[in-house]
Amino acid sequence: MSKPKLFTPGPVDVAPETYAAMAGPAIGHRGADFEGLYASIQPGIRQVIGTSRPVFFSTSSAWGVMEGCIRNLVQKKVLNLCCGAFSDKWYGVAQSCGKEAEKIQVEWGQPIDPEAVRAKLSEGGFDTVTLVHNETSTGVLNPLKEIADIVKSFNDVLLVVDTVSSLSAMPINFDDLGIDVLLAGVQKAIALPPGLAVFVTSDAALERSAKVEDRGYYFDFCEFAKNDAKNNTPSTPAIPHLYALKERVDVMLKEGLANRFSRHEENNKMVHAWAEGHGFGLLPPEGYRSKSLSCFVTPDNLDQSGWIKAVIQKHGFAINGGYGKIKGKTFRISNMGNETSETMQELLDALDAELPAFLS
Ligand SMILES: *Cc1c(COP(=O)(O)O)cnc(C)c1O
Numbered sequence: 001m002s003k004p005k006l007f008t009p010g011p012v013d014v015a016p017e018t019y020a021a022m023a024g025p026a027i028g029h030r031g032a033d034f035e036g037l038y039a040s041i042q043p044g045i046r047q048v049i050g051t052s053r054p055v056f057f058s059t060s061s062a063w064g065v066m067e068g069c070i071r072n073l074v075q076k077k078v079l080n081l082c083c084g085a086f087s088d089k090w091y092g093v094a095q096s097c098g099k100e101a102e103k104i105q106v107e108w109g110q111p112i113d114p115e116a117v118r119a120k121l122s123e124g125g126f127d128t129v130t131l132v133h134n135e136t137s138t139g140v141l142n143p144l145k146e147i148a149d150i151v152k153s154f155n156d157v158l159l160v161v162d163t164v165s166s167l168s169a170m171p172i173n174f175d176d177l178g179i180d181v182l183l184a185g186v187q188k189a190i191a192l193p194p195g196l197a198v199f200v201t202s203d204a205a206l207e208r209s210a211k212v213e214d215r216g217y218y219f220d221f222c223e224f225a226k227n228d229a230k231n232n233t234p235s236t237p238a239i240p241h242l243y244a245l246k247e248r249v250d251v252m253l254k255e256g257l258a259n260r261f262s263r264h265e266e267n268n269k270m271v272h273a274w275a276e277g278h279g280f281g282l283l284p285p286e287g288y289r290s291k292s293l294s295c296f297v298t299p300d301n302l303d304q305s306g307w308i309k310a311v312i313q314k315h316g317f318a319i320n321g322g323y324g325k326i327k328g329k330t331f332r333i334s335n336m337g338n339e340t341s342e343t344m345q346e347l348l349d350a351l352d353a354e355l356p357a358f359l360s
Pocket of ligand 1: 010061062063064086132134135136137162163164165185188194
């Protein structure tokens with residue numbers, strides 16, 4: 001049976017060209033073929049991230065690197081900025097790594113207040129801060145630059161930023177922001193199948209990592225840096241994913257990053273306009289809304305799960321019925337990756353066609 005096309009905010013639909021690229025030849029990873037592949041991806045992916053620094057490839061989902069950040073960087077205490085499922089979980093992960101952790105917790109749907117970060121860091125004792133740029137579970141886009149500027153004003157406090165659902169969908173410039181680690185899994189905004197994460201580290205992050213004991217091996221930043229110098233990875237990489245990453249990054253640059261960003265913005269606006277027509281309200285406040293997905297509050301008179309099932313069964317399109325503790329109370333529509341105004345319109349038409357039967 002054919003599977004529905006995914007308009008869920010991760011994983012997202014994958015282009016046939018990307019799957020075709022994954023079927024590239026088997027090559028050994030300690031040799032010129034692999035080193036050539038590794039090097040060939042660097043200029044493009046660095047452009048996407050806005051950095052002149054090496055981009056490391058981790059054969060893991062995003063959580064591997066997210067946990068790695070805790071293990072490589074936290075010596076004293078980490079401050080986790082929590083505003084939804086993914087950012088909240090980072091606090092638990094820090095504790096499960098045996099690290100001292102504190103959090104700023106806001107209600108799901110609300111953004112992180114930069115001034116609250118300043119106040120908390122002023123208490124002292126912190127050496128690392130974690131931030132999810134685009135909180136995929138709530139559709140909140142956090143004020144990254146404002147938070148980065150504040151964290152930078154504190155000596156020896158490193159800022160780690162998760163851009164899983166924003167990298168390549170919205171402008172982000174690692175070098176200008178002056179952040180310490182940027183990471184992303186590839187199955188959301190980058191529109192690859194799951195199984196790979198990309199990340200960049202600052203000099204300060206690498207220096208910290210070198211001093212932290214018990215940082216383990218698989219996600220050791222120093223190992224990544226050492227191997228990168230030879231265009232290689234510490235352990236056997238997911239070579240098919242790297243073929244796919246090369247293919248997608250080439251497509252991104254061919255489209256042009258500015259065009260890619262505005263395509264996401266336009267498609268996101270289309271979804272918002274459609275929702276407004278139905279009186280569906282967005283969960284995040286104005287000014288803090290993602291441009292790669294939309295999270296709506298489920299109205300009381302909507303049989304949401306019936307509606308979503310009907311759209312899957314009759315039209316072959318899947319949206320998401322809420323994540324974590326707001327499952328069933330919200331629904332999310334992704335416009336990230338390869339979607340166009342035409343494909344978004346097809347989805348909205350299908351949602352419209354089935355809606356009346358599930359409204360009371
Ligand atoms: C999906 C997601 C993650 C977790 O990704 P995994 O692939 O499950 O490791 C982390 N952060 C954000 C913002 C996400 O959307």
